[in-house]
Amino acid sequence: MSEITWIILASAVLTYLTRCGGHLVLSRFSRIHPRVEAGLNAVPTAVLTALVAPAAYTAGPAEALALVAAGLIGLRGGMMSVFFGGAAVLIAGRQFFG
């Protein structure tokens, strides 16, 4: 099997472990320490920010405009409007800036 297939299967196993592991592990404790809970709560925000920030930092004008637009739309609208709004600004910007 190719490397990609192995990566997919390993990711599938680990993803399943996160989905049943919380129940299996944390259910043994009646309480979760508030600092642990605060850290876990921050995980998705922190991971996704770490993915976006360098992309924004190295981006050209069209990409930067698209991110600003997507962020502003996100304050009002849902995921779909963010996505299509940001994509529209990006496509328009790339026509303009090349």
Added chain:
Amino acid sequence: MSADTSYASEGASDFRAGARLGLPIIVAVGPFAALFGALAIQNGFTEFQVVLMSATVFAGASQMVGLELFGQTIAPWLVVFSIFAVNFRHILYSAAVGRRMGGWTAWQKAVGFFFLVDPQYAEAERRGESGRTVGFAWYLGMALPVYVFWVFNSWLGARFGALIPDPHALGIDFLLPIYFLGLVVGFRKRPLWLPVVLVAAVVSIVAYTVIGSPWHISVGALAGVVLAAAVPPSPQARADYDDPPPDQSGQSV
């Protein structure tokens, strides 16, 4: 016999109630599934691998993260680790939702947890909080159609994506950061959101320029998580921990 029949019809109506909740999710994530399929093909996946990943991982954001990293030449275990990091939040979902699966068999739990995606978690919590039973039939009623369409739309994207003539003009290569930013903004009601975003952003950019990709992801993310854990807990959280509310103790297993 009649008891069996009424039990079965109750299960069927619960299944339908769940399926109704799944409908908007199917519409909302359909384009992302197709986008995943299209991007995956551009990153060297075969159609089989697209379907395999959607069918076995079944976690949109992490599948996208995986693709972003496949595009760069990095160690396979780092790709797997990054996908795991993005999906780590499911541990919390699993712990919370497990308390509502009181009448489930071990096998039903094992199956149910596979489908524990964000909207599934949110709807299960909402149903449980309103005092209704979070049953297996209801749960699968929501989960199965979402799952089937997620896999099918990924495959459609894989087929259609190969036909896209100029990915740069269509912005395909930069859609992921936009999508991720949308998710980040969507989390803005969480405690400490702004400090976590600022720290993760600054640290990941510094790490990107100093250490290089892909370590900036783990380093930046870790900085944000450590910050959230280092800030003193609110008096309310502190009090709940020292003196747990009665409904959270004792019935967790």
